[in-house]
Amino acid sequence: MKFKDYYQTLDLKKDASQDEIKRAYRKLARKFHPDVNKSPSAEEKFKELGEAYEVLQDPEKRAAYDKFGSNWQAGQDFKPPPNWDAGFEFSGGGFTQADASQFSDFFESLFGKSSGSSHARSGFHPHGSFHARGQDVHAKIVITLEDSYQGAQKSITLSRPGVDQSGHVVTSPHTITLTIPKGIIEGQQIRLEGQGAGGSGQAGNGDLFLEIAFAAHRIFTADTRDIHLQLPVTPWEAALGATIPVPTLGGTVELKIPPGSQSGRKLRLKGRGLCSAGQTGHHYVTLTIVTPEAATEDQKKLYQEMARRMPINPRQGMFS
Amino acid sequence: MTTTIHPCTPLDETTSYSLRQCCLLCRVNAQMIHEMIEEGVITPGGDNPQNWCFGATHIKRIQVTLRLQQDLRVNLPGAALALDLLEELAELQRFVSTHKP
Numbered sequence: 001m002k003f004k005d006y007y008q009t010l011d012l013k014k015d016a017s018q019d020e021i022k023r024a025y026r027k028l029a030r031k032f033h034p035d036v037n038k039s040p041s042a043e044e045k046f047k048e049l050g051e052a053y054e055v056l057q058d059p060e061k062r063a064a065y066d067k068f069g070s071n072w073q074a075g076q077d078f079k080p081p082p083n084w085d086a087g088f089e090f091s092g093g094g095f096t097q098a099d100a101s102q103f104s105d106f107f108e109s110l111f112g113k114s115s116g117s118s119h120a121r122s123g124f125h126p127h128g129s130f131h132a133r134g135q136d137v138h139a140k141i142v143i144t145l146e147d148s149y150q151g152a153q154k155s156i157t158l159s160r161p162g163v164d165q166s167g168h169v170v171t172s173p174h175t176i177t178l179t180i181p182k183g184i185i186e187g188q189q190i191r192l193e194g195q196g197a198g199g200s201g202q203a204g205n206g207d208l209f210l211e212i213a214f215a216a217h218r219i220f221t222a223d224t225r226d227i228h229l230q231l232p233v234t235p236w237e238a239a240l241g242a243t244i245p246v247p248t249l250g251g252t253v254e255l256k257i258p259p260g261s262q263s264g265r266k267l268r269l270k271g272r273g274l275c276s277a278g279q280t281g282h283h284y285v286t287l288t289i290v291t292p293e294a295a296t297e298d299q300k301k302l303y304q305e306m307a308r309r310m311p312i313n314p315r316q317g318m319f320s
Numbered sequence: 321m322t323t324t325i326h327p328c329t330p331l332d333e334t335t336s337y338s339l340r341q342c343c344l345l346c347r348v349n350a351q352m353i354h355e356m357i358e359e360g361v362i363t364p365g366g367d368n369p370q371n372w373c374f375g376a377t378h379i380k381r382i383q384v385t386l387r388l389q390q391d392l393r394v395n396l397p398g399a400a401l402a403l404d405l406l407e408e409l410a411e412l413q414r415f416v417s418t419h420k421p
Binding site for chain 2: 030033176177
């Protein structure tokens with residue numbers, strides 16, 4: 001287990017006042033909230049902030065942490081000394097609204113586990129009930145454009161919070177296999193009923209909501225249901241027209257380039273984007289003309305000949 | 321060993337829930353939904369509560385609002401503003417990624 005420097009997490013000095021701790025937490029929480037910050041590391045950072053704040057905002061916990069914390073560095077191998085918390089009264093109690101089930105082993109080894117129901121991020125407050133339905137769990141799943149185009153089977157492992165027989169929040173790894181619905185797009189969610197956190201008493205589990213994110217693709221980009229591709233073409237293919245093979249998510253198709261095409265021209269392959277049962281996406285190809293290098297004397301002469309025989313002023317109208 | 325494939329429901333353009341279904345799914349009471357509509361967080365289809373219909377975008381906006389309220393103590397007008405700005409940002413990011421050279 002590694003030592004966690006909660007002051008470093010919140011970018012604070014060790015003598016920070018309680019007000020400074022609150023301000024630093026609020027500022028960083030806004031910055032790294034997973035609904036606001038789309039970086040893949042934001043969720044982890046947000047959890048770390050919550051854990052650091054849980055300790056530092058509580059004078060009792062902070063005093064206990066400070067008692068030995070000054071001798072340790074972040075990331076150092078750590079084991080709490082026996083009876084390190086003698087004289088402090090916080091074990092298993094005094095938790096804030098934060099989702100204690102998400103805290104690290106380091107936190108648990110020092111402060112124990114929350115004995116209340118964990119409900120953060122669910123908008124659900126199961127106080128006063130012995131049969132509280134488990135919380136909904138929200139997570140992201142990164143899939144490829146190909147997964148969406150044809151549908152795919154995926155397995156994901158989540159750390160699932162639940163409540164054990166003595167009422168403690170426990171987390172356990174939980175692997176779920178699901179079929180990615182064909183045509184699902186970035187930002188949409190998939191709901192898996194009863195696959196959220198375990199409930200207490202006879203109440204059922206919460207639901208699992210997976211938000212779709214697309215992994216970056218080597219050549220394609222997605223704009224909702226439409227797929228975009230920048231297609232390099234030669235000047236003669238653009239000028240004279242040509243039928244050329246083009247990669248799409250469904251395989252290679254022949255695309256007809258109309259004669260007289262310019263760079264930036266957008267051509268549509270109807271229905272070859274991300275399609276679901278009721279929705280259609282298209283595949284857009286944007287032409288980019290690639291000019292051949294004039295390396296030899298012969299090649300230079302050819303360009304000079306073109307300049308003579310096909311005069312053009314592409315900057316016409318730019319100057320008043 | 322056989323693998324169990326868990327059934328799942330996509331929340332997509334075809335999603336349409338009644339007020340009651342929406343409340344059950346998001347675990348909120350109808351009063352909260354009314355307040356979100358008042359503040360412009362969501363604008364469901366339909367002209368009265370009996371035939372209101374909530375799509376995938378409404379569900380997501382409700383869920384994000386609840387999380388922002390819980391985690392950042394954002395009030396409803398603040399959540400509505402944050403959601404609009406986040407949508408605009410996502411649109412701009414999509415535009416940039418599809419128009420980069």
